Amino acid sequence: MIKTVFLIILTIFVPPIGVFLVAGCGADLLINILLTVLGYFPGHIHAFYVEYVYFKRRDQARAGILDAQPAPGVYSAKVQSGGVHGV
Template sequence: MGAVSAVFLVLITILLPPVGAYIVAGCGADLLINICLTLLGYIPGHIHAFYLEYVYYERKESARQGRFTATRAPGVYSERVQSGGHGYGTMVQPVN
């Protein structure tokens, strides 16, 4: 089921990058950045949306395997993307 949803998300992102960013990151700073980049040019919006999706699925797979990446991905402001969808108290954040 995960591979099918990822392919569907990529197809949506090819057509409308802000919709793909919204599905992964929700309504927040990343969506606003993606809308602005898409208005500036279609390609920067794609790059940002695909970067968000890459970070999300990479962190989701790491969490599934029991590994947690303590460093934050640069340019990503959504906690949902940073944690791979496993936020809201389900993972203990490292103390710096």
């Protein structure tokens, strides 16, 4: 819970750091950096969307539910699987 709140607060100030913490260094981070540079608000929308997908998939994986459909606009396998290994 504390980690999630810290992540959200961090994302409010610097959206790419929040994306980096959940997705790692990859296409999602690059897209978020570009969106943040082009407009701070689009960077926020993308960052919170990536984090929403990550936490939703993590909760589903913990409940034993596997969503076979990839989330649109998310390219990180870590986010798509909710951070669960072997999925």
